[in-house]
Amino acid sequence: MDGRGVLCYNPLMPIIEVKNVSYSYPLRDGVRLKAIKNLSLSIEEGEYVALVGMNGSGKSTLAKLLNGLFEPASGDILIDGINTKDEKQIFEIRKRVGMVFQNPDNQTVATIIEDDVAFGPENIGVAREEIVERVDEALRLVNMSEYRARTASKLSGGQKQRVAIAGVLAMRPKIIIFDESTSMLDPIGRKEVMQVAKTLNESGITVINITHNMEETAEATRVIALRHGRLALDGTPKEVFASSILEDCGLKLPPARQIATELKAFGLDAEDVIDEKGLEEGICRLLK
């Protein structure tokens, strides 16, 4: 199923517009590394995008361009119609685009969980009563309300990431970018975070999940693969998994699809399988 645009509230204006954007990092002696090359794409409000590609393909650079941490060397990025180059609007961009990073231990600023979640809204001068309201709501959405008065250091990895997500939610963002947010978690922590991402997406938030995990990739409605800073693949998981350049992008088929491919000789329709559930159903049909 192609989920693009299904939840689009304003079909005239995508929530994210990347227009001919290039960006490079200084390496040394005037040499620059071109991380993003003439990239154009747009994302509609409410989409769930997996942003994938090999190490160094430009995924994290793109994420930092999207919330104005980096400014394009050329081209423009519009978030909800606002150009990220407009310095006066930088807080408007940051409010709209929240980021959850990789390491659960590097994202807490306060000792007590509710103080940590309140940090963002406090910084932008939100009124006290509203802060309380936002913190309540954010902790409820990530299922961490009962931990609000506890210290962050005692939590599991998945719980810490959920607190980091709550901190982002307290800013009421329209877009949340997960930058390999599950890569340091155990399987249970990973599931917790992915479940929260899905719930938030269903509530209308645009989700971009930067990941190396192909099972997570299969959960998105749209997959965007970068290669050497350029757009290499863009489509539904099914379309992208069928691509002949998948491995050139540093990607592999999700494990369930790999097994399905092995079972093709027995009549299993491997092209239909993108996840575990699909594989189970496919095998059931074979054995019936």
Add this chain to the structure above:
Amino acid sequence: MSVVEIKNLSFVYSKKTPYETRALDDVSLTIEEGEFVGIVGATGSGKSTLIQHLNGLIRIQDKKRSSITINGMSLSDKKYLKKVRFDVGMVFQYPEYQLFEDTVAKDIAFGPKNMKLSKEEVDERVKRAMEVVGLDYATFAERSPFDLSGGEKRRAAIAGVIAMQPQVLILDEPVAGLDPVGREEILTLVQKLRREVSKTVLMVSHNMDDIARLATRIIVLKDGRVVADGTPKEVFISGKIEETGLELPLAARIAKNLKARGFDIGDAITPDELVAGVRRAMEAKHV
């Protein structure tokens, strides 16, 4: 003689403070030469504390009760500490963050140099280590480690450990943060290292599919205790994994669900076993 022998090992962090946490609770186990041990457990189960004991990075707290010997050398005895650090190679999580020299060759030479080997022997070890991890000497030796790609950096970091030719190689989440193709390369490399450099391998991983495929034995930790220890099949079929809050490998989850739905394809923990099980069930259907 076992390569690794751990007896009654306990460890408490922040002892006698409000933050006191018991990380290891009376762990005893032995590891024989040639084993490929997968160490699994949820975050905070004690995996890192356990492996850091094995090369003396964390010192034994209660020397009266606990003991660790590596090839017969007791870690309670300071005189063996240096030798043990050469014998037990440790590849940490994100080992590329520990690259520090200005060339790849110098970085890899750091360990062998500390072993007080001759310059020729050090050079030889660096060349050999680079060859094993697949970094061409002519291309990479004089390059800055910081100019390498993600996968290359990780291989350079692993080369720095295996240049010491450790008998036991410990890897803490060696594929974390790598893209799928890079992951597969490193896992293939780990198998090669076991054949060519370090016969005994301990690998900490959250990925049960990798563990099911590679390990000859799995040790499951929960709250600092060993709650399961056996072959992958024994451990994954025993039901112990779910009790610890981890998950089964993909093939085992599917086999289990199929069984619940009335299709018994037998026990499977790897993709190959699942495919074989389906094949058998298909053939039985046609008889």
